[in-house]
């Protein structure tokens with residue numbers, strides 16, 4: 001507990017646990033966890049955060065499950081080339097994004113279509129990826145594992161490689177009670193690692209929880225601008241209302257990414273993307289689903305001068321005189337950037353629990 005500002009939901013959620021040890025339970029969800037050999041991790045929800053979306057009681061993060069998930073996350077052997085691990089594209093120092101890569105690079109240097117997203121606060125999201133193609137965290141890794149331009153491997157090969165390893169069978173046993181290596185357990189372990197990635201200790205979070213921090217005049221001015229110009233979409237403690245919207249990026253003919261329409265098949269969803277959280281935004285450059293904008297200044301210049309019309313453009317970018325964009329002066333842009341930097345949670349970025357070494 002950090003200064004009492006976190007509420008621990010562990011005991012509330014895990015009614016079958018005693019003294020932080022995982023006990024046997026008649027509930028099917030727990031029968032795989034051996035008694036007394038594995039310890040539940042303390043999953044803490046920052047007091048200013050929304051409700052959990054991840055069904056944590058069905059896959060409660062444990063010490064051994066987390067350890068296994070972490071090893072899997074950083075293991076290049078999950079990819080066909082033995083190199084491209086999850087952590088290859090999701091680098092902690094940059095809030096688990098692929099630093100400097102506009103769109104991500106996978107096996108054999110194959111270039112993907114999209115900018116790697118940060119991995120943080122995943123237990124609070126309802127849909128995953130830029131277009132919401134996945135709505136359950138446990139199912140997410142199947143995409144990078146099998147995508148040709150990411151890890152380009154089959155799940156059955158991954159499982160065979162893990163079975164042949166000298167440590168994995170024992171680690172699965174410690175985490176799940178037997179050394180069976182199944183797809184479900186593979187994904188559950190990865191989720192246990194990722195669910196623990198909670199970034200909720202930025203200056204802005206502390207301010208929201210009325211802790212002893214104060215904004216500089218520029219940060220405070222930026223906060224007020226953010227509330228009036230951005231928070232309708234970048235809403236709430238995670239700075240996203242989790243809706244899909246078209247914010248007016250020009251079509252990039254090399255990708256011609258249809259966004260949400262790819263998932264729903266609906267023309268009204270054309271080129272809509274999930275409103276991204278802005279937590280740690282100062283560390284996750286470049287920006288937008290295809291990483292086309294290199295800096296926060298470039299993002300704000302885009303919002304004032306770069307918005308392109310299309311039938312699905314969000315109405316908030318249409319001004320009364322018929323022109324497009326948000327009205328923000330150059331000095332206001334600097335204030336907004338000062339505010340956006342208060343969203344960085346350095347504790348999270350430097351948290352050794354998530355580090356490869």
Ligand code: HEC
Nearest residue numbers: 085086089104105106114115116117128129130141144150
């Ligand atoms: C080649 C680079 C690459 C690799 C390897 C990779 N990812 Fe990703 N990851 C991405 C990209 C790009 C996206 C955005 C995908 C999209 O929108 O279609 C993403 C999105 C995600 C998301 C969704 C985040 C959100 O906010 O919705 C999760 C979770 C995730 N990756 C986990 C993993 C895991 C686990 C692995 C390993 C099994 C992995 N990734 C391997 C590039 C990569």
Ligand code: HEC
Nearest residue numbers: 229230233245246247273274275276287288289299314316
């Ligand atoms: C109408 C909704 C809406 C409003 C208003 C809005 N945004 Fe966005 N924003 C989005 C969407 C949607 C995206 C993702 C677009 C994409 O990648 O295709 C986005 C992307 C971004 C990104 C890039 C995030 C990343 O991870 O790459 C930043 C930074 C950003 N917005 C900041 C702002 C700021 C600052 C404001 C106010 C000046 C603002 N936005 C106003 C919807 C909005």
